[in-house]
Amino acid sequence: MKRLLRALSGEAVWPPPVWLMRQAGRYLPEYRAVRAGVKDFVALCTTPELAAEVTLQPIRRYGFDAAILFSDILMLPWALGHGLEFKEGEGPVLPKLRDEAAVAALDPARVAEKVAPIMETVRLVRSGLVREGFAETTLIGFAGAPFTVACYMVEGGGSKDFAAVRGMAYSRPELFQQLMNVLTDATIEYLSAQVIAGAEALMLFDSWAGVLSPSLFRAHVIAPAARIVAALKERHPGVPLIGFPRLAGVMTLDYAATGVDAVGVDTGSDIAAVAAMLPAHVAVQGNLDPLAVVAGGKAMEAEAMGILNAMRGRPFIFNLGHGIVPQTPPEHVAALLELVRAG
Amino acid sequence: MKRLLRALSGEAVWPPPVWLMRQAGRYLPEYRAVRAGVKDFVALCTTPELAAEVTLQPIRRYGFDAAILFSDILMLPWALGHGLEFKEGEGPVLPKLRDEAAVAALDPARVAEKVAPIMETVRLVRSGLVREGFAETTLIGFAGAPFTVACYMVEGGGSKDFAAVRGMAYSRPELFQQLMNVLTDATIEYLSAQVIAGAEALMLFDSWAGVLSPSLFRAHVIAPAARIVAALKERHPGVPLIGFPRLAGVMTLDYAATGVDAVGVDTGSDIAAVAAMLPAHVAVQGNLDPLAVVAGGKAMEAEAMGILNAMRGRPFIFNLGHGIVPQTPPEHVAALLELVRAG
Numbered sequence A, B: 001m002k003r004l005l006r007a008l009s010g011e012a013v014w015p016p017p018v019w020l021m022r023q024a025g026r027y028l029p030e031y032r033a034v035r036a037g038v039k040d041f042v043a044l045c046t047t048p049e050l051a052a053e054v055t056l057q058p059i060r061r062y063g064f065d066a067a068i069l070f071s072d073i074l075m076l077p078w079a080l081g082h083g084l085e086f087k088e089g090e091g092p093v094l095p096k097l098r099d100e101a102a103v104a105a106l107d108p109a110r111v112a113e114k115v116a117p118i119m120e121t122v123r124l125v126r127s128g129l130v131r132e133g134f135a136e137t138t139l140i141g142f143a144g145a146p147f148t149v150a151c152y153m154v155e156g157g158g159s160k161d162f163a164a165v166r167g168m169a170y171s172r173p174e175l176f177q178q179l180m181n182v183l184t185d186a187t188i189e190y191l192s193a194q195v196i197a198g199a200e201a202l203m204l205f206d207s208w209a210g211v212l213s214p215s216l217f218r219a220h221v222i223a224p225a226a227r228i229v230a231a232l233k234e235r236h237p238g239v240p241l242i243g244f245p246r247l248a249g250v251m252t253l254d255y256a257a258t259g260v261d262a263v264g265v266d267t268g269s270d271i272a273a274v275a276a277m278l279p280a281h282v283a284v285q286g287n288l289d290p291l292a293v294v295a296g297g298k299a300m301e302a303e304a305m306g307i308l309n310a311m312r313g314r315p316f317i318f319n320l321g322h323g324i325v326p327q328t329p330p331e332h333v334a335a336l337l338e339l340v341r342a343g
Helices: A003-008 A029-036 A041-045 A048-062 A075-079 A100-104 A108-114 A116-131 A146-155 A163-171 A173-197 A214-235 A249-256 A271-277 A290-295 A297-311 A330-341 B003-008 B029-036 B041-045 B048-062 B075-079 B100-104 B108-114 B116-131 B146-155 B163-171 B173-197 B214-235 B249-256 B271-277 B290-295 B297-311 B330-341
Strands: A066-068 A085-087 A091-093 A138-144 A201-206 A241-245 A262-264 A283-288 A316-320 B066-068 B085-087 B091-093 B138-144 B201-206 B241-245 B262-264 B283-288 B316-320
Touching (some): A003 A138, A041 A075, A041 A085, A048 A066, A048 A116, A048 A330, A075 A146, A108 A116, A108 A173, A138 A173, A146 A163, A146 A201, A146 A214, A163 A173, A163 A214, A163 B297, A173 A201, A201 A214, A214 A241, A214 A249, A214 B297, A241 A283, A249 A262, A249 B249, A271 A283, A271 B249, A297 A316, A297 A330, A297 B163, A297 B214, B029 B048, B041 B075, B048 B066, B048 B116, B100 B173, B108 B116, B108 B173, B116 B138, B116 B173, B138 B146, B138 B173, B146 B214, B163 B214, B173 B214, B201 B214, B241 B249, B249 B262, B249 B271, B271 B297, B283 B290, B290 B297, B290 B330, B297 B316
Parallel strands (some): A066 A138, A201 A241, A262 A283, A283 A316, B262 B283, B283 B316
Antiparallel strands (some): B085 B091
16 A cells, blocks of 8 residues: 555554645746646646646655645635636635525536546546656545635635634524535535546645634534545545644544544644544644745754654654745755655 | 632632723724824824723723723834834734844833833723722733734734744744844833733733744743743732733643733634643633624524533633624624623
8 A cells, every 4th residue: 555545544654654735836946837838727727737747746856655636725616606716916816605696506517527627637647647657656636625615705715814704604604504515515526526536535625724613613614524524435435535624723633523534734733732632543644834844954854853753653644734835945845855754 | 809800810700700802992983983083003002091091991881801901012012113004904014124133223222111101091091990980890901922023023014824924933043032032021021011000910912823833832932921921920929911822722731831820712712622721720711703793693692602601610701712803783792791791
């Protein structure tokens, strides 16, 4: 079994498997070269040859233990018929979903067709990994978790405090639950299609889970994740799931009860403290500060060694605690990999 | 002893004392009326009659158990000679502190004179509380914690990810430590002056503590808080301190070892889980979601009752988990107070 899959099955693989969130991206010159030739970000995500190419770039350069499908968490609402535009320097811009009509306008029936190019990307990456000799590299598919996707749909983009989506969850609980149900069902189909196309593991990104009060966290982070995990385990036994409820803090233990095989830990958490809370068979993934990789040198070494020393003997996947940032020098990533592989 | 001070001394006062972060502010029409007559926010903070007036407004309206000095966490860097401007709709704008010269330019010697009007506000509020018959209301003084203040100084304002300040902490640790030392020393003097002027309890706001990796959290959140607590306990025995390391998550237990009398809990945390981690004599303050107060009605009631039921029998201060937001209907605050006072 591949190293990453062994860790996800509960084995303390050492040195630990390693990959980095957003490992395909703007810090790599070869990525910027591809990106320069495409009109927009959605086009990049829906052109299988290009999306597969950028997925493979960091594997060729660093030999990570996982390739993660190059896509975006907002491709699912896009496939549901919700608008999506990426504006330079502004991030994603979407229509603001605020009423029943907007939920009713979401069209799950069209998703399969619209995400077909993404499934083609999955197939191309899987065959590309074999063809290029990366037999040990695991292909991870992913989706945004329903709450985080709902955040962008309700707010119409990013937000400092996500007041509109939290307000809707409190003041219009039935409307918000309708939206969450549509997104949860669509996420199950979307992730299942990725497995059928060749994804060997799945990850659910709940980037904004931490803005919710505990009761809303249980209703809109834990409950949908549990439903997604159960459905996927039934359809695809043996395909592991990594959940990443960012900023969940003390709620991480409750989250682990969703049945995920691994929990992603964010930069701000003490990974040893989180690991100590979790059942021993649940793998932990994380959590180097991306800014430590920008700094490199002794600061990066101290941070990385702290994590490695704390996780030795535990099912663990080395990763960042947040996506790698564009200003990261690629040679710092190479130095990081050396550290991790020396264990 | 006043109800709030009893809770801070480790007593399970019931119904719990209650106040709200940013209880003096834009959601109150009487605040907006005062604010409309002042040229800028700094002027409001440095005009004792007006700052005292807005501090007292929510006490008159709701009879909270605490009045918190109306000021801003950035008044300390302002007093150190660092620039500060509040731009409409943009938040604070400061010069970006990036080198040794900028740290050397900070002038602790001028702080006492520059904060003199703020100390006059403290005196006016304290006498105003007595004169207006609020004999049970505790006056809380406060400061931003050094790390959070450094965030704004290095970034030049708010930030999505505080990459510059985190980068400085990793790449220029000596420079950053110099800045932290200046801020920590100045914070001790500033809080001590507030006690001398009449503050009966103190609060340290570390709003951005959660962006730090655990090692940086220990160095720049816990260590300075421990130094501030020790110095103030020595100078002013019996004056309790509330620490609020926002988004500290699993690091909250480490934070409690600073010696604070109470820990503020943010909206995203399960207050029962946090309280269970802490020593029984440490009071807990929090953590209703401000958006639940905007929603009001059943949603607010369910959230508030969940917190009250979890905290019964423990030293506890009811509060929000983040500042009250401008769109909050004042009558929802009145309804909340009724709930809390019914226990």
